[in-house]
Amino acid sequence: MVAEGFEAGGHNGREETTTMVLVPAVCTTVNIPVIAAGGIATGRQMFAAMVLGASGVQMGSRFVASIEASSHINFKEKIINLNEGDTVLSLKKLTPVRLIKNNFYEEIKRAEDNCESIEELKSILGKARAKKGMFEGDMDQGELEIGQVSTLIKKIQPAAEIVAEIKDEFEQLQKQPFN
Numbered sequence: 001m002v003a004e005g006f007e008a009g010g011h012n013g014r015e016e017t018t019t020m021v022l023v024p025a026v027c028t029t030v031n032i033p034v035i036a037a038g039g040i041a042t043g044r045q046m047f048a049a050m051v052l053g054a055s056g057v058q059m060g061s062r063f064v065a066s067i068e069a070s071s072h073i074n075f076k077e078k079i080i081n082l083n084e085g086d087t088v089l090s091l092k093k094l095t096p097v098r099l100i101k102n103n104f105y106e107e108i109k110r111a112e113d114n115c116e117s118i119e120e121l122k123s124i125l126g127k128a129r130a131k132k133g134m135f136e137g138d139m140d141q142g143e144l145e146i147g148q149v150s151t152l153i154k155k156i157q158p159a160a161e162i163v164a165e166i167k168d169e170f171e172q173l174q175k176q177p178f179n
């Protein structure tokens with residue numbers, strides 16, 4: 001079972017339950033292995049997830065800025081330059097998604113704040129909005145799905161290097177005594 005907190009990039013739950021709260025809650029409720037997701041991009045965060053009771057982790061955002069990812073270079077460069085607060089859980093009335101605040105997001109927010117109908121929201125969203133942003137590189141009008149943890153992602157790297165970094169950090173922490 002995957003337990004994903006609302007820090008996560010992309011499609012998400014409506015409740016704003018964080019990974020820190022959700023993972024231990026799920027782990028004490030089920031008798032099957034739990035995979036933690038949402039806000040995990042480093043070995044340290046992976047270690048923390050294990051301490052919370054998870055058997056493994058699922059990472060999305062960290063790999064969007066990998067060399068191998070099919071995401072557009074504009075999107076990868078945007079990700080490595082984000083600051084805290086630059087992503088938000090949006091489209092709660094339609095299909096909740098964490099994305100980067102851009103002009104598309106502002107338009108959707110205005111419509112939601114004005115209590116526009118679901119049909120109106122759907123028409124603003126239109127078709128292939130995520131493709132326009134993440135694959136075609138329109139940083140202004142596209143839907144740019146990424147998690148809060150993007151603030152920790154500072155360079156575009158090969159996937160193997162990302163995995164090695166995470167593994168090394170995790171293994172170092174396993175050796176470290178905690179008091």
Ligand SMILES: Cc1cc2nc3c(=O)[nH]c(=O)nc-3n(C[C@H](O)[C@H](O)[C@H](O)COP(=O)(O)O)c2cc1C
Nearest residue numbers: 008009010011037038039040059060061145146147
């Ligand atoms: C660009 C992007 C697209 C995603 N698309 C989906 C999706 O279509 N459906 C889904 O269930 N999760 C989706 N996710 C969530 C991931 O499967 C994963 O659980 C999540 O990214 C983990 O949190 P993190 O982004 O903090 O690493 C997406 C994540 C990203 C970053």
